Amino acid sequence: MKKFLLMLLLAGFCIPLGVQAQAPKKVSIEGTVTEYNTKEPIAGCVVSIPTLELWVVTDAKGRFRMPSVTTGSYTIEATCLGYEPLSYKVTITASIGALSLRLKESSLQLNTVTVTAQRGRSINSSSTIDRQAMDHLQATSVKDVMQLLPGVVTSNPDLTSSSYNFIGIRDLNPNMTSVETLGVNSSTVGIYVDGASVKNDASLVGEKATGFGQPVSKGIDMRTISTDNIESVEVVRGVASAEYGNMSAGAVIVKTKQGRTPYEVRVKAVPNTKAVALTKGYALGPDKGFLNVGLDYANAMKDIRTSKDAYDRGTFSVNYSNTFNRDRTPFQFNAKVSGYLSKGTSKPDADDLSQDERKFLDDKSLSLNLNGSWLLNKSWITSLKYVLSHTMTREYARNKALSTFVGVANPGATEPGEGFVEFTPHDYMSDIRNLSMAYYTNAKLMAEVSGRYGKVYNKAMLGAEWSNSGNTGKGQYYEGVRPIQFRPQPFSDIPFMNQMAVFVEEKVTLPVGKTSLTLQAGGRFTYLATDRLNDKWAVDPRFNLKYTIISNRAPKKVRELSLRAGWGIQTTLPGLYTLYPFASYIDNYSLRLPAAGERPAMEAWTTEVTTAEELSNRDLKMQYSKNFEVGVDFEMFGIKGSIAYYNEKMRNGYSTMYTPGVYSYREYNYSGAETPVYIDDPNNPGQKVLGVNGEPLDYETVTKFKRIAKPGNNNKYDKQGVEYTFDFGQIRAIRTSIIVNGAYMQMKNMPDVGVKQLFDLSYNSGKIQINGENVYNPVYGGYDGGKSLQGTAIRKRFNSNFSFITHIPKLRLITSLTVQCVWLDRSRNFKNSGVYYEDAEGNKIYDFEGQVDGTLYKDPDWYMDAAGNVLPFDPSLYDGELGNAFQIYRTTSTNSSLFVQNSFKPYFMANIRITKEIGNIAQISFYANNFTNSRPKMKLQSTGSYRMVNTEMYFGAELKLKF
Template sequence: MDKAVIPEALIVLEDPKDDAFQMETMSDKEGFFMFRDVPPGRYKLAALKEGFYNNSLFDFDVLPDQSYDVTIRLINQKGRWNSEYCFMIGGIEVKAVEKDVIQSEMVTTRRIDSGEIDHLQADNLGDVLTLVPGVEKSRQIGLSSDQSIGIRKVANSYTTLSGNETFGTTVMVDGNVINNDAMITGMSSSLASGIDLRTIPADDIESVEVITGIPSVEYSNFADGVIKVNTKRGQVRSRLKGKFNPDTKGASFSSGLKVPFGGTLDYHVNYAYSERDIRKEGDEYHRFYLSTAYSGDALDKKLDYVLKGSYTRSLDDEKPTDANRVGRHSHDYRTTGGLILKYKPDPQLVYSNYFNVDMNRKNNYRSRWVNDQIDTVYGYIGELWEDGREWDINYKLLRDKTVKQKNGNETGTLYGLEFSYQKNTGSGVHLDSIYNYYGAYSTRRSYSFDDYPGFPKLSVYGERNWKWKVRDRSVEMMLGLRYDAINVRGLDISAGNDGISFLNARQGEFLSPRFNTRIELADGLFWRLGAGRSVKSISLSHVYRNSAYVQTFIDSQWVEVEYKQQNPDLKSYYTDKLETSLDWKATDWLGLTLTAYYQESKDQPSTMAYPVGYEINPDTLTSLTYSLMENTAWSKDRGVEFSLNTKRIKNLKFVFNATYRYSLRGEEGRYYDSSVDTSWEEIWVPNPETWKHKIILGQQTSYINQRLGVWLTVDLQYIPFDQKRTVYKSNSIETVLEDHPVTLYQGMTYWYDAERWEYGDHWVLNARLSKSVGQNTEVSLYVNNVFDDPGLWIDPFRGSIYELNVPIYYGLEVSTQW
């Protein structure tokens, strides 16, 4: 992305109609070149330089007695994942994502580059992740609603992912982990979820890596997978972009410049606006975003440094115009600042330092009509306010050494240390004690964030890597071990039933071993195997739930009693994962990959309700309850992934993906039921289990023509199989309901709750087209659900009709750079 001049580049002028005509010259030390006495005609002008991708200008018209100033941009190959080719369609970089048709790493990773993001017209990170096969999202693309992601999770039909399903995926932006660990409020849900991906604009993203396998021990704080986002920096070319569609409109500007002391300053500004329901006033979402990065090198280029910062402001409003008088606003902003230092004393050794400070300012309001009676008042407007700041401070130190031996073998060692601190400050959540937002008889009251302590975390890890050649076959292996201590309160070296303890870590100490290998079985055929454990820290909102207040009749009067709902000993949870893959490069232009995986997660946080008076009598039966977060939830996921990739053949490229996912989840122990028929039901009931599975087929065909400046992509997704079922383990009774002889289990709301739900099949077709309208300008058009097929599904039990596909969604994007 550096706009430096390129000396000694070969410039070739060719006449497509005359193979014998060719003129050549070289650029000088200032990057200038010149052709003299060129006959009038239409030419192809090409530039070539070792270490850069070639670039050609087609249909260049030369008129008699005219001179021309021509700028040819060459893109550096460094850090481009060994792309086979790269050229521009207007301002969009078009390149092969990988040189080979199969991946070359031990860890299952899918990469998305800036060209694909531009071509998709993505607005935010959530949109970008639709390019990853089999990844389930919580919502459609755009800004109309929250977006979160669950790696290798199953979202049935019209349902969405929530809670632990999205909380277990970690997002990293330029090495900085962004999550909701510092969140302490439970105003919207009792379970913390993944971050809202709308807050990360796509226009500032250089590349995205989605790690679904077992990664290096460097990566932490995840249960399901890691999403690595790299933003643009390095004197970015000036670029102006505008987006238009019925839901979202936005504009962005990026640029970079040289600054004193040899560094570069890059900045990116973005504004986006969504009008979610054109029939409703005051139902808009605004996003303002600014990021800057100052980067350079020192000490004879042995030290690289990056000083970066960002500011994201969200204005999410909904005025109370409906019958329920539902109103809200979320006027939050997030600021981040970070310093990256990489010192390379010799070519084989690198010391990396990452320091980041994140602050999420919360300013939220909710209101609604509450249909409760208080004395002579029948109904009222309940209101809720939230005011606070989430602080997240992180430091990471890495030592990475690679030794290449003369026989071609290679060894590497990695050591690391991490420290982080999460804290929530502010006046907290405010509720009217009489006209309570949650109802006149709600057990919720106001509470302050300042009352709760912070979360210090400490991690150390080490890893060893090997690469060998055995009888001309490559063999790779990685062994690593990571130690995480969460919510450290001091030293506590002891031995107990859970093993040796080193620190007093309130939320747990964990050892996470990880192993990967990749073996070349035959020419073009590779086998990969990985196994390991990863730990996900719980959120402050899991531990520090606000107290419940219950009206109890004591000594001939009603007294409000406080029940603590905090669980300071709640533990973080972990996931064990096993994965194996076969990668076959059938020919130079065709590759196939088959992956099978299994992962099991235990001790996930979940809400447990207790009756008031439980401490005195566990068999208490009352509708008055309080709740605690406990480590009772678990999940088991398995699946198979198949992909077929081709290289681009005569401007065409073909990709096919097939994904099968199975998920089983439940909770240990029993749950409390306050309304029981004691003739056959129990007060404490065994928890049910829910399984769901799904097949997703995807096919992508793309056509690129450099001469015409056209990039056309068509995506077809077909879901032939989508089922779920809840298995009850409670007491049952045989009865007849709605003329149906059924087995009714305790805990069921309807007789069909235990039935198998089949959502049938549905498909959707998406298309996008990018066309250059000059050397540096392009126009892109996309249409999702081209045929506006709603994918109708009729609920066989209730008769309700649902649309499994989102409605047709289209837009236009124009950008230019200089």
């Protein structure tokens, strides 16, 4: 595969050189861009020929000149912020000296207004959402925009909870716990803002070790990306270009505003959220560029009756854009400084005296982004594109509460060993703090060569990308009294991590009779510079194919018809915490003495430490997905449509892998009145032991088991489905368009574990009764595939959204009524390996499905003895001398319907949105989700419980002023 991609690279850059002798002649195009009604010149408008990757920006008088254009038939496009894009088809045989392009200002007065997601320009499955669609949707964050994609059902915005503000692509809602447990999360979605990758894998707040747990990052909190200063959002659902890396479930590409705009003030009010925003695009003068400024503030409360749980967000951005050397080799330069401040708080209700816990997270970020393009238009290179970004993020979390651990021993050693410990006060506040200072740097340089050679259109791309991330924060610490069993976790101990990638891509369009074939093939080579992985390379080949049978045909029954397919591998790299986990600790008491005379109560504890090095996994593999899709796009009989089948297989999903271990410590047998002290151990030279009057105390050596939680690759999922969109056009008599979109989606989550790879612990460290004696459990049972009775989890959903969009230009009014229909909603958990039930005669039945008659069981696959030996488990051990010990590890459930399929009847809801313009100065919008309050209860056959479907009734209004 690597050799193939290298050959592809050479071919892409040699094709233009090999055909120069037969290349058509070059001409120039000159013209002006003006406003449609006033005929005033428009400065800063981008005029381009996408097929040739040529572009130019108009000057202060709206003039442009595009030299060295290959003769042929093309579509010339003109785009400018605040105006409707214009496409102009032209056949170029000679130079054009006075091309006039007239743009219409975006307004509801226009005959055509788009408030839905449109098919993207890529040859894969992608959707583009423009500014008008976001205004009509009244989106507060990018998460809200995702509702316009086929197959996505409505969800109400909630800024108070980060768990509701992560995004997934082609994901079913994680209603089943197994979906969340198996790592299906938005960390696999690539987020790109103005060309720069946005990541938070170095932000370790919330990623600290809890016991032995290794939490998995969920990706970018989309609350931090406001929509007010966004021009467009593109969502790539299919196989992405090789330009995009470190993602495996698709990409969200955000483009912010650049150009002149009036002052815009937006005021938004919904039941639990209030928001205000100000944006303005300044024209700095002839050839001096533009300055776009945006400010945003939002306040949200979990419950409007109390401010107990609240969230505040403020964002800002300042973007300077200009194009230099317009007439010869235009150099486009954009410099943006942006940031956000957010604060989430959780405090006691003033009327609830039983609560005394306060939590808050203070999050601040500052980013610098430099990006642009240099159009060289040479035979060997067409353009250079560049991105350089740096982000600093400060997160400060605090949890202050009245501690319930009062007057008890408080071990806190960070080194293994035994020693006396302090006691907590009888009344104190636990004040745990967490400070993260994360830094991200991303640099990308990309060279392109494109043109028409004979009848062949060719575009070759070669690029390199470097990313650096790290954290210098203080980490987890405390103020005042040390909380129970607290250990500091400084983030600055983790080294910075570097990622380097080279990517290449070739796109060729060939004529095939009256049809055409477009092939896009590329690959991405990524190297992760770390000493914690043996396999540091990721190779991602990607292919897309489009066969255009009919294109841009004059008005006939069939105007457009094309077939497309794609296949590729997309890799998500591990984050800092996955590669560099913190040490973990186990504390056991060795001696407990009550107060006696003048001697205070005292306790000695032993600390067992599993170091960060022991918790790392150098055999960790990189998480990747294999993506395949095939689709058809058409426009026939007045209907525009798109249908796509997709199949995505994610493997090596990051998770936690448990391995067993054994450790020992001393328990002393002493209850005298004298105070013991540490003395030299006569039986173990160089070690200390507790003693009285120079004599060692009697003790018993206790052996216990522990589990070591390492990063692993134990998860996988399969996603497949069919997405569809049909635009039936407008019924002119009532000026109403009908659009239907939706999807059939199936998601299968599977624990992918091999022998002795996942050890699930149900170990009781306390004493149990064996043969009439209370002893520590002498065995530790484990499972090759986890102790859970549930194995693979499958969910299926088939939904349709019927949108009725009424647009009345004379009234400057647009309304959309969307009826959401979920025709099928099923979920099922299949049994794990080794699950059985017993019939009336006591026979074990392993081969069954669905409902059973009796209790469900799963036995361990192996066990470990006190010497650390791993031995196979046999059910006869339940009846042996250690029967009580083994019974602890036997998983049981009296729910005989656990593996029955949950199937809901069809359910429906309706949403309405209204947008009205008042002249050129104001716009009023209103929306109501589930305005009929349709929330039927559906029975979960696997548990017998009921669940309400559809979102709660939710409404909001928005006022936008322009001046």
